[in-house]
Amino acid sequence: MIRFENVSKIYQDNAVVLSNISFEIKEGEFVSIVGKSGAGKTTLLRLILGLENPTSGEVYFKGMNVKDMDSLQLQEVRRKIGGIFQDYRLLSAKTVYENVAYVMQVEGKENREIDEEVPKVLEVIGIKDKINNFPSELSGGEQQRLAIARALVNHPEIIIADEPTGNLDPYNSYEVVSLLRKIHQTGRTVILSTHDREVINKLGQRVITLENGRIIRDEAEGKFII
Amino acid sequence: MLTNLKRILGFAVNDFNRNKGISVAAIFVLIVMIMLVSGLLFFRGITSYLTSEIKNKIDITAYFVDGTAEADVLGVRDEIIETTPNIKNIEYVSESDALEDFNKKHQNNPVLAKALQEVGGNPFLPSLNITTNGDPLQYEQVANILQTSDFSKLIDKVDFSQKEDTIKKIYSITTNINSVGIFLSIVLTILGIMVVFNTIKLAIDNSKEEIGTMRVVGASDWFIRGPFIICGAIYGFIAFVLCFLISGALAYLLSSYAGALLPGFSLIGYFLTNWWIFVLIQLFFGIGVGVISSFVVVKKYLEI
Secondary structure, three states, X not given: OEEEEEEEEEOOOOOEEEEEEEEEEOOOXXXXXXXXXXXXXXXXXXXXXXXXXXXXXXXXXXXXXXXXXXHHHHHHHHHOEEEEEOOOOOOOOOOHHHHHHHXXXXXOOOHHHHHHHHHHHHHHXXXXXHOOOOHHHOOHHHHHHHXXXXXXXXXXXXXXXXXXXXXXXXXXXXXXXXHXXXXXXXXXXXXXXXXXXXXXXXXXXXXXXXXXOEEEEEEOOOOOOO | OHHHHHHHHHHHHHHHHHOHHHHHHHHHHHHHHHHHHHHHHHHHHHHHHHHHHHHHHOOEEEEEOOOOOHHHHHHHHHHHHHHOOOXXXXXXXXXXXXXXXXXXXXXXXXXXXXXXXXXXXXXXXXXXXXXXXXXXXXXXXXXXXXXXXXXXXXXEEEOHHHHHHHHHHHHHHHHHHXXXXXXXXXXHHHHHHXXXXXXXXXXXXXXXXXXXXXXXXXXXXXXXXHHHHHHHHHHHHHHHHHHHHXXXXXXXXXXXXXXXXXXXXXXHHHHXXXXXXXXXXXXXXXXXXXXXXXXXXXXXXXXX
């Protein structure tokens, strides 16, 4: 589904973030990308989303080279991916309902469908009672739940979670990871980037370990070893 | 398409309402800028009136030899009108009209009245008072025609050489006033556009992260850009309406003061005659600059 072929990313100040990495993620996999801060985890995810282009090498999404996609194709790819981020990336001037509805509106869904789906997803995620609140009125855990609701509402093929537990306490971290596992059990591909040892060791799924922009380990049932 | 348009409009109205502080600040800056440009428009009206009044006060006079028939003088007048461009006015003053004017002007001056009595009869000559567009070259051309063509034998003298310096000075002053006006307009307009652009940029800078999020969830460029542009248009429209009302009210309130300083000039009359120019300019600087600024700023963030 996603394939990296000899990908390197070097920024203008000659900082090498990724160095000649290659791997493949198959449909329905749960893959964790681990590494210290600055190891290149976020850059790797940005390359999948087409938010950056590799300096060299190729990134393929469903057989198509992300670098060669036009803006319409990129928008289509991004709509197939649900993104969850450490800083939540919510739309602060929109309510909980509007934040989730926005991604459905982006896809051109009918208002009737949006009115039906959004409350359902919010109920599943457990923040339906906050439907008319703004993100600033939610706790960190609730904000991350909202981000998950937004990522799920369009039934994406892939969930990309970039340090989703980075700003959360252990209880909320556990809740978020449980939700990701449930999402994976529905058959979706999940890519989780984290440096949370506890989370990785409990998952028992594939782990790709990055260090200084290189893959140093890729194990089918990996542990957090740095 | 229609659904998307409705959604974009809805987002824009929501953003406008929910970011009241930013909206009020942007509208305020737009009002200041539009009023600056409107002020320049009023300034232009006043200087145009002033320069045209000054130019109208300048003329040259061709005095005809004593006893020239009225038909000959009018023939010269018609020929000048036909052969010379930019003639604004030619007035024929007969001997009797000249005498009557003199008596009216100096009716309280016994010395002049006595001097006139001693000269006896009517010492005044028939004349043509000629006004052009104010250009000294134009006056010189008219004077040359009068003195060198066939009808020069009918003409006693043309007072161009006496008035030449004054004409040149006044022409230079009015030209300078116009140049300064144009220069000021350009500088202040550029300054105004830059201030508005930066205000809109500051307003959108707050949403920089959100634009990034919208891209990540797969929103099209127009779905992201639309609400910001419409918001810019709403700022501009509100600023335009307020500025148009303020301009009208100011023109009405200051009209009597302007009339006292510039007799014959009506500020409210100028505003009412040129209201559509005010509408066009205020709309352009309100909605136009608001929309273009929003477009440019969001485009920059979409490219990052």
